Amino acid sequence: MAEESFLADDFLRQLMSVGEVDLLIGIPSYNNASTIGQTLQTVEDGLRQNFVRERVVILNMDGGSGDETRQIFERRSERREPNHKGLTTLRTIHRISCQYDRSPSQGLALRDIVAAADLLRARACSVISPVTTNLTPSWVANLLRPVYREGLDFVAPLYARSRFQGLLARDLLYPMSRAIFGNRIRELYCDEWGFSGRLASQCLEQDVWHEEAIRARPEAWMAVKAMAAGLKCGQYFLGPKTASAAGSGPDIVDAIRQTVGNFFWCMETNQPAWMNRPNSQPIATFGPEHELSSDGLPQSQDKTFDLFRSGVNELEPILASILAKETHAQIKAISLTDRAKFHFAGELWVKTLYEFAASYHRAVLNRDHLVQALVPLYRGRLYSFLQEHANSSPEAMEAQSEMLCQEFERQKPYLLDRWTAKT
Amino acid sequence: MQDSPTPPSIVSQPQPDNSALLLQDENLWYKDAVIYQLHVRTFCDSNGDGIGDFRGLTTKLDYLQELGINAIWLLPFYPSPLRDDGYDIADYTSVHPSYGSLEDFKDFLVAAHNRRIRVITEMVVNHTSDQHPWFQESRSSRENAKRDWYVWSDTDTRYQGVRIIFVDTEMSNWAWDPISKSYYWHRFFGHQPDLNYDNPAVREAMWQVMKFWLDIGVDGFRLDAVPYLIERDGTSCENLPETHEIVRDFRKRIDQAYPGKMLLAEANQWPADVRSYFGNGDEFHMAFHFPLMPRMFMAVKLEDRKPIIEILEQTPQIPDTCQWCIFLRNHDELTLEMVTDIERDYMYDEYAVDKAMRINLGIRRRLAPMMENDRRRVELLTGLLLSMPGTPIIYYGDEIGMGDNIYLGDRNGVRTPMQWNGGWNAGFSSADPERLYSPLISNPVYGYQAINVDSQRRSAHSLLSWTKSVIQTRNAFKVFSRGSIEFLNPSNHRVLAYVRRLGEEKVLIVNNLSNSAQAVELNLQMYKRHIPIEMFGRNLFPRIGDLPYLLTLGPYQFYWFRLRRI
Numbered sequence: 002m003a004e005e006s007f008l009a010d011d012f013l014r015q016l017m018s019v020g021e022v023d024l025l026i027g028i029p030s031y032n033n034a035s036t037i038g039q040t041l042q043t044v045e046d047g048l049r050q051n052f053v054r055e056r057v058v059i060l061n062m063d064g065g066s067g068d069e070t071r072q073i074f075e076r077r078s079e080r081r082e083p084n085h086k087g088l089t090t091l092r093t094i095h096r097i098s099c100q101y102d103r104s105p106s107q108g109l110a111l112r113d114i115v116a117a118a119d120l121l122r123a124r125a126c127s128v129i130s131p132v133t134t135n136l137t138p139s140w141v142a143n144l145l146r147p148v149y150r151e152g153l154d155f156v157a158p159l160y161a162r163s164r165f166q167g168l169l170a171r172d173l174l175y176p177m178s179r180a181i182f183g184n185r186i187r188e189l190y191c192d193e194w195g196f197s198g199r200l201a202s203q204c205l206e207q208d209v210w211h212e213e214a215i216r217a218r219p220e221a222w223m224a225v226k227a228m229a230a231g232l233k234c235g236q237y238f239l240g241p242k243t244a245s246a247a248g249s250g251p252d253i254v255d256a257i258r259q260t261v262g263n264f265f266w267c268m269e270t271n272q273p274a275w276m277n278r279p280n281s282q283p284i285a286t287f288g289p290e291h292e293l294s295s296d297g298l299p300q301s302q303d304k305t306f307d308l309f310r311s312g313v314n315e316l317e318p319i320l321a322s323i324l325a326k327e328t329h330a331q332i333k334a335i336s337l338t339d340r341a342k343f344h345f346a347g348e349l350w351v352k353t354l355y356e357f358a359a360s361y362h363r364a365v366l367n368r369d370h371l372v373q374a375l376v377p378l379y380r381g382r383l384y385s386f387l388q389e390h391a392n393s394s395p396e397a398m399e400a401q402s403e404m405l406c407q408e409f410e411r412q413k414p415y416l417l418d419r420w421t422a423k424t
Numbered sequence: 425m426q427d428s429p430t431p432p433s434i435v436s437q438p439q440p441d442n443s444a445l446l447l448q449d450e451n452l453w454y455k456d457a458v459i460y461q462l463h464v465r466t467f468c469d470s471n472g473d474g475i476g477d478f479r480g481l482t483t484k485l486d487y488l489q490e491l492g493i494n495a496i497w498l499l500p501f502y503p504s505p506l507r508d509d510g511y512d513i514a515d516y517t518s519v520h521p522s523y524g525s526l527e528d529f530k531d532f533l534v535a536a537h538n539r540r541i542r543v544i545t546e547m548v549v550n551h552t553s554d555q556h557p558w559f560q561e562s563r564s565s566r567e568n569a570k571r572d573w574y575v576w577s578d579t580d581t582r583y584q585g586v587r588i589i590f591v592d593t594e595m596s597n598w599a600w601d602p603i604s605k606s607y608y609w610h611r612f613f614g615h616q617p618d619l620n621y622d623n624p625a626v627r628e629a630m631w632q633v634m635k636f637w638l639d640i641g642v643d644g645f646r647l648d649a650v651p652y653l654i655e656r657d658g659t660s661c662e663n664l665p666e667t668h669e670i671v672r673d674f675r676k677r678i679d680q681a682y683p684g685k686m687l688l689a690e691a692n693q694w695p696a697d698v699r700s701y702f703g704n705g706d707e708f709h710m711a712f713h714f715p716l717m718p719r720m721f722m723a724v725k726l727e728d729r730k731p732i733i734e735i736l737e738q739t740p741q742i743p744d745t746c747q748w749c750i751f752l753r754n755h756d757e758l759t760l761e762m763v764t765d766i767e768r769d770y771m772y773d774e775y776a777v778d779k780a781m782r783i784n785l786g787i788r789r790r791l792a793p794m795m796e797n798d799r800r801r802v803e804l805l806t807g808l809l810l811s812m813p814g815t816p817i818i819y820y821g822d823e824i825g826m827g828d829n830i831y832l833g834d835r836n837g838v839r840t841p842m843q844w845n846g847g848w849n850a851g852f853s854s855a856d857p858e859r860l861y862s863p864l865i866s867n868p869v870y871g872y873q874a875i876n877v878d879s880q881r882r883s884a885h886s887l888l889s890w891t892k893s894v895i896q897t898r899n900a901f902k903v904f905s906r907g908s909i910e911f912l913n914p915s916n917h918r919v920l921a922y923v924r925r926l927g928e929e930k931v932l933i934v935n936n937l938s939n940s941a942q943a944v945e946l947n948l949q950m951y952k953r954h955i956p957i958e959m960f961g962r963n964l965f966p967r968i969g970d971l972p973y974l975l976t977l978g979p980y981q982f983y984w985f986r987l988r989r990i
Contacts, residue, residue, distance in 0.1 A: 020940070
C-alpha cells in the first residue's frame, strides 16, 4: 500500500460492512449535485439488469463538493429498491459515500477506489463519471462484463465520434500511445473505464498518487500499468457521449497539459515497458463496429492558424531547445506559408512529437512549460487536418488515421535514438 | 400479489401488546407449538411388513417428547390407491390397512395426548381419489345423485387460462371420463377429481368427515390445496371469495362445537394473498408462509439478509389469534413457485445442479444434503426457523441430518425410512430389506450406519442433541412464539439481526449468514443499560452502552441473547 493511513476511518468502517464483493463501481464527484442522482440510478439499473446475483458496491468518492452532491447520493442510497414485481438484485447493493480530500483530484479519488477494490477483493471494477449525461445501464455492464466474464484487466470505452470530434485523441494520443506501448486502445483518456481487481492491487502499490501528472487524468496511467504488466486490455463501443456543463472539458491548453503531459510522464515512468516493445497489436474490441459519422466542418479555423503562426514565432527559443534543428526549421518554414497552401505533414508531426517526448525525458526545460509549448504546434496540425479533410468521407479519414498510426510506428526507432541520446 | 395498498407489515409497524394472549390460553396452543411433520409409513414398522404403522409410531412418541416437539402433523393415512402419496383419498373415515386400524390410531392419539403432544391430521378437501366411492357414483351416470359432487363439463374449454400446477405431468386441468363421456376438473393429478364446493351437500359431507376425526380427538387439520375449492369463469380459479365463505363456515362450526381445535391452511401464495385466509380471525388459525422458506436458503447462499428482510417486510400483520407456520423442508419439493424467475434460476444453480434434484417448480432434497452436510449451516437455518415469527415445523429426520435419494421417483427421495440405528433396516423394520416400502439411505455420508438416532443420542455434541437444546430454549420463552419482531439494520448485510419482544421479555438474535467471520455494529440504543445474556451458555456479555454494540461472529455463527435490565 502506498501510504498506511490515507483511508478515512469512516470509509474503512463502511468497507468492513460490505465485505468481499464481485463488482465495484466508483463514482468520483465534485459539485455534481445536478447529475449524481441520475448517475447512481443508471448504475443501479445497469447492475439490476445485468448482475442480479453479484456482490456489488457503489462508491461515491467526493472531492469536497460545496453543493449537495454527497447528500443527494446518500439520500438516494436510502431509497428502497423495488419489490419482487420490479427489477431487483438478489443481493443488497451496497452504497458508500466518502470525501477523499478537501480539493478535487481524480487521481486521489482513484487511489481510494483501487484501495477499496483491493480491500474488498473486487473482481471487476469500473469508474463512472457523473458528468456524462447520456450514461446508460448498458455502459455499466459493458465496461464490467469483459473484466468479470472475459478476464480482461483494463477496458477502455469507445465513443461514437463525428468526423471532427476527439481530434486530440485521434491525431495524437491514440497513434502515439499505440506506437509507444504497442496496444491499440483508442480512448486512452476517458471518463468511464473498467479494470480488474488484480490491476487495482498493482496500481495501489505504486507511490504516484500525489504526482501532478495524474491529478486530473489517472486513467491513462492505469492503462499503461496494465500494458506494462502484460495484462489483457480491451475496449467496448459505448456509443455517443454527451457531458453536462460541468464536464464540458478544459480548454485546449489544459487539455494538452492534462493528457499529453500525463502521457509523457507515463513514458518517462514506464521506460522498460515500452522501449523494446515491437509494433502494435490489435486488442479485444467488443460491441458493434464503430465508425465516424459525417457532419459539417467546424466554424472558421482562421484564428487557429493565426495562433499557430504567432506561437511558432513567439516560442522560437523554447522550440529551438526542444526540437532538432531540421524539425524546427521545417515548422518555421510551414508557418510562413500561405494559409491556403498550408500543410502540416504527418511525418513532420510524428517527428515533432517524438522530439518533444525525448526533450521531456531529458528535461531540457521545465516540463510543464515544455508541454505547453506543444499547444501552438498542435493548433497548426489541427488547422492542417481540418483543411485537408473538409470534404473527406469518414472512411477516408479512418484510412488517413491508420496511416498516421503506421507513421508513428515507423518512426519509433527515431524516438529511441533521441530518447537515449547522450546530449 | 394484487396492486392494493400494502397492508402494514409484521416488521414495519409497532407490535400490539400481546400480554393478554400470555394467559395460559390452551386454545392458542398452536401459537406456541413446535410441530414435527411425519408420514406414519416412514417412521416405524411394528409388524414387519416393511411399512411404518401407527403402533410403530406410538412406540416412538417418547423420542418425540424427548426432542421437545409438542405437536405432530401426520401426512395422509387414509385408504388410498397411493398414486400421490396418500393425497388421493379413497375413504376419509378410515385408516389405510398398511398403517393399522382406526383403533391403532385412537391408541396413538391417546398416547400422544398423554405426552402433551397434539396431533394435526391432513384433510385433503379439494379433491378425492378417482377411486373414492363419491366419484365412482358421480361418474356412473349423469343422473346419479352424486353427479354434481364433482365439476363436470361437456367441453374442456371452460376456465381457460387457469394455470396447471403439476406442469411436469399434466397437460390440462380437464380429464376425459370415458364412463360418463364428459370432462372432469382437476387442479392436481388427473386421478384426483376436484370436489364441487358449490354443492352444499359436498360441504356438509366434508364437515361430517372433519367431525368424525374431531370426535375421535384430533387437535387440528391441515387443509390441503385450499385456494382451489371454487371455480369461476374468467378468474384464476384461485382464492375466490366463495372459497373464503366455505372456510368461514367450517371455522364457525369448529369454534362452536370444538373450541381449541385448529385449522392450518396450505395456500402456496404470496403473504398478502394468504392474509385473506386469516380473515378477521374467523377463517384459518394458521397458514404456511411459503415465500419465506426459499428465501432463507437463498439468504444463506447469497450471504445477504436482503431476501429475508424483503419478504418479511411484505408480510402483513395478522389477527392476534392467528399465526404463520414456517418450515425449512417438508415432504414435497422445496417449492419455488413464490420466487421470481431470477431467484428460481439462482436456487436451481446453487442447490440443484443435478437435474435429477428438480421436480415441477422446485427441488426435491432434504435439508442436510442441500447444506452439503455442513453442520454450521444446518444449525444456522434451524436457528433461523426457531427464532423467526411463526410456528416452526421440523420435517422428520432433519433433526439428525438425514439424506435423500434423488433417484427415487416423484418426491419419494425425501420420504425414505426414518433412521433409528445402524442395525437391520436402520431399526425401522424387521422385514427383509427388499420388502421395505422404500429403500433406505445407505450411502457412506448420509446412510443409516452413519446418520441415526441411536448414535446421535449417545453424543452430547450431535446434531440431534443440539436440536433438542435449541427447541428446549425456544420452548422456555414465549417471546419466540408470540413476540413481535424488529429488524436491526447494521451496515453489514451479511448479518441478520432482530429483536423479538413480548412485554418485558426481549431477545436479540444475531445471525452471520456468511462463510467468513464478520464484525457487526448494532444500534441498540433502545436497549441501553441492558445486559445481553447468551441463551445457550447463559454467559453475560458486556452491558449495552452509548456506542454501537460490537459483535464478532464466526462463519455461520449465530447468537441468541436475552436482554435483561438488572
